[in-house]
Amino acid sequence: MFKELDPILHSQLRLAVVSLLVSVKEAEFTYLKEQTNSTAGNLSVQIQKLKEAGYIEVEKTFKDNYPQTLCKITKAGVHAFEKYVKDINEYLNQKNK
Amino acid sequence: MFKELDPILHSQLRLAVVSLLVSVKEAEFTYLKEQTNSTAGNLSVQIQKLKEAGYIEVEKTFKDNYPQTLCKITKAGVHAFEKYVKDINEYLNQKNK
């Protein structure tokens, strides 16, 4: 009845990041930091974990002389997100059947 | 944009328990254990936390000579659950606006 919730996504900040990347397709570190209201340290760690899980790709370049970390979601990331949405909805909707 | 997710409810087992109690209104420990596929230890701890948060009420009685732990949701619990559902939906729906 209650399916296991993907522990990679069942984390407030990682879920927010993936949620953003699903719609945006590509985003900078600073953009994600602003949108999620997170600290740089926390975001850095969670981006690493999402990368290790294969849910996002991270590209490090330079922009206007400053380092730039670009994140984009992978197919696995999209699939995992969609599954998470389905799974958690069984917890949220009264139609727990 | 992304609201804080109530840390009491943003936990797989506690969310499952509250989700059940919202519809069932009252349930035994053993019923919750079966429905959530949890271990007794884990469930015991999470029930304590939900009780401390004021989200559920716990009544301990005896039934057929065995101890029986009855849980029912409180008004605060219902409100918190409804808020959590609203809040996490902003993470789940692409209409992040």
Add this chain to the structure above:
DNA sequence: AAATTATGGTTTATAATATAAACTAATTTA
């Protein structure tokens, strides 16, 4: 040009969490 501040992060330390394992206490069964 030296010192200071800002940018864009990473690494480390810590506190909180989730979970399983071990335990308790009473009851039932063999």
Add this chain to the structure above:
DNA sequence: TAAATTAGTTTATATTATAAACCATAATTT
């Protein structure tokens, strides 16, 4: 009466999330 079952609780541990501290380079100020 010994073993197993029921219904939990407590304790220990491993994982997490998070903030604090740190690092390197660039830009700015004096």
